[in-house]
Amino acid sequence: MSRSSAIYKYYCYQATVSFGFFSPIFTLFLLYRNLDYTQIALLSALYSTLTVLGEIPTGYVGDRIGRRDSLVVSSVCMTLSILGFVVARSFPALALLYVLWTLALVFRSGSGDAWLYDYLRAELDTDRFARVRGRGMAVNRAVTVVTVLAGGVLYELDPRLPFLASGVLNGAGVVVLLTLPRNRAYAEGDDRDVLSPLDAVRVIRRHLSKPPLRSFVTYVALFFAATGAVESYVQPIATGPLGLSVELMGPLYAGFTLVSAGVSYYAGTIEEVVGLRTTTVFVPVVLCVSFVLPVFVPLLALPMFVARTGSNTLLRPLVNQYINDHSESVGRATVLSAASMAYAVLRLPLVLLGGLVADAYSPLVTVAAVGAIVLVGLVSVILWESPVGAGTETVSGS
Template sequence: MKTMTELMESNIKKNYVFSFLMNFRLSNGLWMIYMASRGMSLTQIGFLEGIFHVTSLMMEVPTGSVADLFGRKLSRSIGRCLSLVSILVLIGATSFFHFTIFMVLAALSYNLESGSGEALVYDSLKYLKAENNFISVLGRQEAIFQVSSVVALLIGGFLGTYSYHYAFWASSGIIAFSVVYSLSFTEPPILESVGRNSKTFRGFLKQIVDSFSLIARDRKVAFLIFFVQTILAFSACIFFYIQNYWKGLGRTEFQIGIYLAAGSFLAGLVAMKVQRLSHLLKEKKVLIILPLISVASMWGVALCSNKLPFFMVVAMIEAMLFVAGNDYINKLIPSRSRATIISFASMMYSLVMIIFFPIFGRIADTISFGVAFVSLAVMASCLYVLSMYLLKKIG
């Protein structure tokens, strides 16, 4: 019989494997191209992505509270089950309505994992009195995440040149295995009490209200959520739409998979260096320098004919900012509200995507990808200037 300490240590190791499985999505570099092949315009694809994020916006905090009140392990397992259902819907999808169902299910799956997985890892470390190692653990996890993405994008792109469904069916098998694997985690003890009646509906609402109140009181937490998630959302816009841009230039699915995989490979390498960078530059300089490089690279994507090098830099900075930003936020929030607040951060990401993803698709559809990329770079520049002003105010 393993001790609780051994089980918590096992959680950290198992999470590395789970991270690989979770991001081994052979559909990741294909679904936008697949939708286009099924007759969806870029505007419609933009609205479908918007539906994903509207669902996320509505459900992020409630699903985060589910993880806080009923268990990170349970939330994660349900999320994997919904991911499996969503890929099966995608396989049979032939219309905008079918793709809408796919997006809603995929969003709920993402919601249930987004706060619970990170909270499970952090609270396992907290039980071991090793939470200062979180940035290192998260860096390794992000590296594994990106390595998984590299392999998935290459295999998915290769299979996609023959049939999109080959990639989707293979992906469904991997997700099914991850469902079983998710059951092997041990729920970490929460050292801070959440209250005897917390699992009632009133306790559920109180959990959400208390988490919102904490964010409202702590300007630094609010700033980190707003700034980091918005930069990540702009980076995601480039990741998804550049696939159709390259497709329009005549690139094959396998070639596009290689481009995306190269970005993920470099992102995985730099993710492991974030802890060293954070010690070297300190938090404030990291929040100034990394986003500045990201915004400059977005201008490179917008203005240069060879967009690949700048896309790779955007991917690398996204990974580094994800690790650093999440570490800074987790140090400021209590365990009893951790999954809820992390889910609120994901909700901010969804809000940005709801606003800008369809706009970007509409501009690319009606004018050109060039104008759309420039528009995104302009918005990212304005965000950076505003955020530097806010950062100076909060100190």
Template sequence: MPIIVLFYKECGLDLADIFILKSVYSIAMVSLEIPTGYLADVWGRRNCLIAGCIFCFLGFTNYSISDTFTAFFLSEILLGFGQSLVSGADSALLYDTMLRYKKEDEYLKYEGRVTMVGNFSEAFAGIFSGLLAVYSLRLPFYVQSGIAFIGIPAAVALTEHAAKTRIKNSFANIVQIIQYSLFTNKELCYNIMFSGVIGAATLTMAWFVQPLLIELDTPTSWFGIIWTILNLTVGISALYSDKLDQRLGSLRMYTLILFFIVGGYIAVAFNISYIGLVCLFFFYIVRGFATPILKGYINQITFSEMRATVLSIRNFIIRLMFAAMAPLVGWLHDLYSLSVALQATAAIVFVPGLLFLILQWRYKPKEPSL
């Protein structure tokens, strides 16, 4: 991630092409997101994680030997399929493990630790990728393929505690879960939709980081270092997410997350400078505690037998929204400027985000004062 935009540009792609590739990845995920979440419930979380890791390994391997838009297109499909198998199954397996040991009340703490470890490892990898890219922009991809392979035996080593759901009509059951999640259970629906909007916003900003650094003429070796600091920021923030949630409560957290995320876009848009880079760090602080907190809310009001499917519906919303707006903001960047693209994204995120925030305010009972 820290140097991939530079890699794409070396291969002759512009930002519109890059965002199209990211849309392909999201569409590949979206096409299988809910079915694979359901597959995790009926076939097993562990089995889906193993299959997903294999697809990801193949996708990164293809990237490491390719240099054309068409080849990258194939890699994004492989990676999208792989991630769709992993997403939902991983958090569901974690929550079921917490249930097995009667520690479900501590789920948010452990989800925060997972986010922290993931971002810390990505952060340190960012340093190495930046240094490797000084010698060759392709070298990080060779290393990435090896790292991706490690996921396969890691998934094999996991233990699953949830019983597999046994049903007669898979399609009908998926439809029932979707209907329950997005229509019948209003609280769950508003949580999924709000979490999806925020997830799409943080994902899109991740792809604006490198265009911002390029705009600032940042040396290649610094790309990995800045990426590292950003991910360390997310990791540290995620570690304290449970304490912040306990202090503020869900309604205050929803409000804080939305307005800081949208405000972060606006602040960076009007400060395409190192001041904007500072604003970006505050955005990443909010990103760090938003992800585990919003996932935790969904898990608390979801039945175990449909948990992976419900989490996949959330990821489906994230990827669908990203796939819809990514080509637009990439086109706005190439035609106008980075500032215009950031402002447009802020507006796209704010409108549905505010809608579901208001719906949550109206639906949820008022929380006691601190």
């Protein structure tokens, strides 16, 4: 398979992992199923807890069976989970789908970037990781723009239709993945460098218990925990304080996605111009401040939504390349999964607190509380140890 062909197939795979059909109406759908904010928070807490328990084992499995095969398992589980929302009605049934959903995401979280990084290292150049990863995300966002516009319309016709359409799209990802090449070591059947469980624990301890990844992962974990914890409140705020109708959720999310697509496409360029250290340190701080402001001026929620989407999209490829650059090929997926586990550990208490605050006060107050708490955490990490060394201006130059 030619090098460019594999990259194009990677872009096609990214197109299939879009959740655009149901992302503009997901929280509204759960409310439609007669769940309250506390129950929604419990589902999110279940997701975070299972992520904590599953990230490292699935990352280890990804290193054992191969990153591509791990992605195939992920797409199969995701397709079944999404289609399950078509028929699930009770809280226990929805919780079961969240289990399957989480399994899909943890199989993907470390393996996707590990596959791409090792492929580029073997065939092209790892310095292209942020650019290729960012463009893959841009393709994903472009597909999402189209699907979110359709999602609101489908929801008005029948609340189950967005999930049916998304299940078909994600199912196509299985077919695409089966055409991707395995990383060279797995394709050649070389098992000399396969990690044992004890080795995996040692790899995680060696990389995450000391600089440069110790404070870096802690810092970005706070950021990703914050962006994840407030996700459930975007739609209630938009249809509540901002007064938008359900029909406008599709165009609203399409706008978010366009911003995300632009940011992800130029993630590598932004990193080169602004610098990794400046981007990584200041973007989370600015975002947390933006979380607090709408509680005083509700109209500021709209730019806050945009900032949340854009900053999350910008930092994701930069963070993953930085972690990749400071990890060996053997155990790479395990280290990435351990980092994702850290994100989930910090997200869990924020999600539980958010559900209680939202039911007692309002979603706006919840978002402000999350922003204030995480802002204190970010400042504390900076005072403890710089997340990124002063001499680190680019990922590849780290």
